[in-house]
Amino acid sequence: MRYTSGMGVSRCRVTYTDDEGIHSVEVSAETLFESVAQAVIEFKEDTSVSNAPGPETDFTVQVLRKPIEHIIRLKKIHDWAQPSTKGGPAEALRRDRVRKMHAERAR
Secondary structure (H helix, E strand, O other), X not given: OOXXXXXXXXXXXXXXXXXXXXXXXXXXXXOHHHHHHHHHHHHHXXXXXXXOOOOOOOOEEEEEOOOOOOOOOHHHHHHHOOOOOXXXXXXXXXXXXXXXXXXXXXX
16 A cells, blocks of 8 residues: 555554554555545544544554465375475475474374
8 A cells, every 4th residue: 555646445454542542443545644534534533532633643554455365285285394405495494394393293
């Protein structure tokens, strides 16, 4: 999500903290600035928020992405974790770590 130019609509969680604690709202917006502007409107309309955010308020904007789901058969993990030099030393370490986890669980 860019600051000002449109990149499509994204769901965002906008939060800020004040003396009362953390305030959070979810909005749909095309830009970070738009997400904060929409959130400020919602915070000001919320009767449970005593101190509406002001010009010096810092906001955290978390862009919420759709989760990605993978289906992986255990046999595929077992086969991949077998010792191999394919992928170099870093990949060999990852394979070894997964193989040890699998061996630990099998005990």
